[in-house]
Amino acid sequence: MARPVIAVTGPERGAFGPRALVAAAIRWYGGKPVHIRPSEIDCHPAYDGVVVTGGHDIDPVLYAAEPEVEPRHDKARDALETRIIEEALWRRLPLLGICRGAQLLNVCLGGSLHQELRSRRRHTSNRWTILPLKTLRIQSGTVLAELMGGARCRINSLHNQAIDTVGDGLRVSGVDLDGIVQAIEDPSRGFLVGVQWHPEFLIAMPRHRVLFRALVEAATAAAGSRTVA
Structure with missing residues (x-):
């Protein structure tokens, strides 16, 4: 069977490190990563699964909502990734949203965001770090719990916004020690998961790498079903 093609979205320029790590994780489990940039919004290749990466x-x-903080947006990327997410939802493709990818998935399903987090923190630091220095509380009975195991896990933090109102069909599968949403999912759609942290920076740790394994496995199954059909 041919390797499943996984679309990896990102900005027009930059973010080489995170995208390279996502691609490495996808290849690790037998997938074929294809990077899609905003300029390719109308001419991207066919794909069997999606990773929406982090960023602005x-x-x-x-x-x-009205802006509450100094804007740092990428409208072209918002347009691309909104289209990719909506197409993935319509086609019921497996999707992993990372950081802003999880946030945009939530927005596409009618949810909203906290535009700043500093004022909402009581037990956690607002400092950004790629190291797993923060605590994730995993909700029992979720896809995330089945994949990662255990009730707690160490994660990194590179975000200044987070999910507020949860989108239609989504459920919260992980929070930090302040109760800020760190993971969402919709188990009725197969593999549809958004995480607020950056597992690509933690791929040496099996508990984080498993997210990419599950994505590629779901994409392989989806691609096989379409081939048979």
């Missing part, structure tokens, strides 16, 4: 904040106009 999402334009609050997408969830009908």
Whole structure:
């Protein structure tokens, strides 16, 4: 069977490190990563699964909110990834949203975001770090719990926004020690998971690498089903 093609979205320029690590994790489990940039919004290749990577904040106009912080948006990327997410939802493709990818998935399903987190922190630091220095509390009975195991896990933190109102069909599968949403999922759609941390920086740790394994396995199954059909 041919390797499943996994679309990896990102900005027009930059973010080489995170995208390279995502691609490495996908290849590790037998997938074929294909990078898609905003300039390719109308001519991207066919794919069997999606990773929406991290980056700039999402334009609050997408969830009908007024800006509360100094804007740092990428409208072209918002447009690309909104289309990719909507197509993946319509085709019921497996999807992993990372950081802003999880946030945009939530917005595409009617949810909203906290535009700043400093004022909402009581037990956790607002410092950004790629190291697994923060605590994830995993909700029992979720896809995330089945994949990662255990009730707690150490994660990194590179975000200044997070999910507020959860989108239609989604459920919270992980929070930090302040109760800030760190993971969402919709088990009715197969593999549809968004995580607020960056597992690509932690791929040496099996508990984080498993997210990419599950994505590639789901994409392989989806591609096989379409081939038979």
